[in-house]
Amino acid sequence: xxxxxxxxxxxxxxxxxxxxxxxxxxxxxxxxxxxxxxxxxxxxxxxxxxxxxxxxxxxxxxxxxxxxxxxxxxxxxxxxxxxxxxxxxxxxxxxxxxxxxxxxxxxxxxxxxxxxxxxxxxxxxxxxxxxxxxxxxxxxxxxxxxxxxxxxxxxxxxxxxxxxxxxxxxxxxxxxxxxxxxxxxxxxxxxxxxxxxxxxxxxxxxxxxxxxxxxxxxxxxxxxxxxxxxxxxxxxxxxxxxxxxxxxxxxxxxxxxxxxxxxxxxxxxxxxxxxxxxxxxxxxxxxxxxxxxxxxxxxxxxxxxxxxxxxxxxxxxxxxxxxxxxxxxxxxxxxxxxxxxxxxxxxxxxxxxxxxxxxxxxxxxxxxxxxxxxxxxxxxxxxxxxxxxxxxxx
Numbered sequence: 001x002x003x004x005x006x007x008x009x010x011x012x013x014x015x016x017x018x019x020x021x022x023x024x025x026x027x028x029x030x031x032x033x034x035x036x037x038x039x040x041x042x043x044x045x046x047x048x049x050x051x052x053x054x055x056x057x058x059x060x061x062x063x064x065x066x067x068x069x070x071x072x073x074x075x076x077x078x079x080x081x082x083x084x085x086x087x088x089x090x091x092x093x094x095x096x097x098x099x100x101x102x103x104x105x106x107x108x109x110x111x112x113x114x115x116x117x118x119x120x121x122x123x124x125x126x127x128x129x130x131x132x133x134x135x136x137x138x139x140x141x142x143x144x145x146x147x148x149x150x151x152x153x154x155x156x157x158x159x160x161x162x163x164x165x166x167x168x169x170x171x172x173x174x175x176x177x178x179x180x181x182x183x184x185x186x187x188x189x190x191x192x193x194x195x196x197x198x199x200x201x202x203x204x205x206x207x208x209x210x211x212x213x214x215x216x217x218x219x220x221x222x223x224x225x226x227x228x229x230x231x232x233x234x235x236x237x238x239x240x241x242x243x244x245x246x247x248x249x250x251x252x253x254x255x256x257x258x259x260x261x262x263x264x265x266x267x268x269x270x271x272x273x274x275x276x277x278x279x280x281x282x283x284x285x286x287x288x289x290x291x292x293x294x295x296x297x298x299x300x301x302x303x304x305x306x307x308x309x310x311x312x313x314x315x316x317x318x319x320x321x322x323x324x325x326x327x328x329x330x331x332x333x334x335x336x337x338x339x340x341x342x343x344x345x346x347x348x349x350x351x352x353x354x355x356x357x358x359x360x361x362x363x364x365x366x367x368x369x370x371x372x373x374x375x376x377x378x379x380x381x382x383x384x385x386x387x388x389x390x391x392x393x394x
Contacts, residue, residue: 016334016364017355024350032373036350042378043350044368049213049325050297051373052247052290058283065282073275078264081275085282092288093252096219097238098226101260105269106276108208108241108251109135113142114269115204115239115253116175118262120145125169127158129176129187136175136206145173152180155191162199172201178221179209182359182367184305184326186214186221193225196235204237209324212245212291218298234259242280245298246287250276297372301325304370304379311380315387325370328354329386330363337364340389347385 012018027033027040031054034043052058065085073081086104093102105111116139120126124145128136130152140147148165150158158174166172174196176187189205196203207220215223222238229236233256242250253263263270291297305325312320312329320327331337337353344351344366354367366386370379 015356016338017357022350034350036345039345039348041345041348041350042374042382044370044374044382045350045352046371047209047244047369048247048371048373049245049301049369050247050287050291051301051371052245052287052297054373055247055287055290057290058247058286061282061286062279065278069278071279072277075274076271077275078271083275083278083281085278085285086276089276089281089285089288090252092285094254096217096288096292097240097254098219098223099238099254100233100257102252102254103260103263103267103270104242104276104281105251105253106273107249108206108239108243110269110273111239111241111251111253112136112206113139114267115237115263116140116173117142117269118267119143119202119204119237120171120173123170125162125165125172127161127172127174129153129180131177131180131183132175133177133181133206133208136177136204140175145169153185153188155188155195158192159195162195162201166199166201172196172199173204174201175204175206177206177208179207179214179322179324179326181209181326182354182365183321183328184324185322186324189222189225193228193236197228197232202235202237204239207238207240208244208251209326211240212287213298213301214324218245218291218295242284242287246284246291248284248287249280250284301370301372301374304372304374304376307376308368308370308379308383311383312386315383315390317386317390327368327370329366329368331365332362334364336394337366339394340366343389343394344382344385349382349385351382 025035027035033040069083075081090102112135120143122144126140126145126147128140128149130149148161205222210220212218215221238254240252242248308327309320334355341353351366355364
C-alpha cells in the first residue's frame with residue numbers, strides 16, 4: 001500500500017501550493033544581503049524589523065553568556081534551567097511591557113499554546129479572530145474549549161457571539177493578534193477590551209509582529225490597554241516574540257504576578273520544556289535594550305513601510321491597509337505569486353510567495369517585510385520592479 005501522503009503531496013504540487021526550502025548563504029558583501037541560487041539578493045522576507053539579527057552587540061552578549069553559562073539550559077526552568085540570563089531577560093521584559101511579571105518560552109508559538117491551553121478548558125468559550133496566527137488557532141484547539149470565530153477585525157460580530165454564547169460557559173477568553181502577519185493590519189483592541197470587561201472575560205493579545213515596532217516606545221499595541229485593566233490585572237494577557245524585531249529567538253507572556261505564578265504551575269508547555277538557551281536570552285536582552293535606546297530604528301522601518309504603500313498605490317495596486325512593516329501584494333492564484341517571486345529574485349530581490357494554507361486558496365500573495373536595515377533607495381527599487389510587473393499584466 002502506498003503511503004497516503006504521496007497522493008496528497010502530488011495534489012499539493014498540482015495546485016501550486018508545495019513548499020520548497022530555500023538554500024541561502026551569507027553574502028560576504030554584508031549582513032543585509034544573502035546569496036540565493038548563486039546570486040546576491042536583498043531579502044524582503046525576514047521579520048528582522050529593527051535590523052538587529054546581525055548586530056554585533058547581540059553577538060557579543062550571546063558569546064559572554066555562552067562562556068559563563070554554557071550553550072544549553074539543560075532542563076526545564078523549574079528543574080535547572082532558570083539561569084541568570086533568563087531571569088534578567090524576564091525582569092527586563094516585564095519592565096518594558098509595564099507588566100508585573102513576564103515568562104519566557106523557547107518560541108512564540110509555544111508561548112501561545114501554553115497560555116491558551118492553561119487559561120481555557122472544555123467548559124469555556126473562546127472568541128477568536130478569523131485571521132489569527134496558527135499558534136493561536138492551535139492553542140484554542142488544544143484547550144478543548146468551545147471556539148467561535150468572529151469575522152476578521154469585526155468587534156461587532158465578536159460582541160454578537162459573546163451575547164449569544166457567554167451565559168452557557170464558565171469563562172470567556174478573547175484571542176487576537178495585534179498585528180496580523182499576512183495582511184499587516186491591526187486588531188480593534190479598544191473594542192475588544194470593552195467586550196471582555198463587560199462580559200467578565202479575559203483578553204489575550206499576541207504582539208509578535210508589534211513587539212519592538214508598534215505602540216508607545218515599541219512596547220506593542222496592547223500597551224495602551226494596561227490602565228483600563230488596572231483593577232483587573234489578570235484579565236489582560238500579552239504574548240510576544242524575541243525572534244522578530246528583537247533579533248534573537250524565543251517567546252514570552254507578560255501579565256500580572258498572579259497570572260505568571262499560575263502559568264508556572266499550570267502551563268504544560270512551560271513545565272515540560274527545556275528553557276531558552278543562555279545565548280538566546282542574553283541576545284534578546286541586548287536587543288530589548290537597543291530597541292529602547294535607538295527609537296530611530298522603529299521610526300525608520302515604519303517610514304519605509306509607509307513609503308512602499310504609497311508607491312504601490314501610485315502604481316495601481318489595491319489600497320493596502322495598516323501601518324506595520326508587513327506589506328502584502330495580493331495576486332490571487334498561487335502560480336502567479338510564484339512567477340512574480342521568481343522574476344523579483346532574478347532582479348535581485350528575495351520576496352516570498354505566500355500560498356494556502358497560510359492564506360486563503362484564492363489569496364496567494366507576495367508578502368513584503370521591511371527592516372531598518374533597508375535603505376529608502378532599495379525600497380524604491382523594489383517598488384519600481386513591482387510597478388513594472390503590474391504594467392506587464394503577467
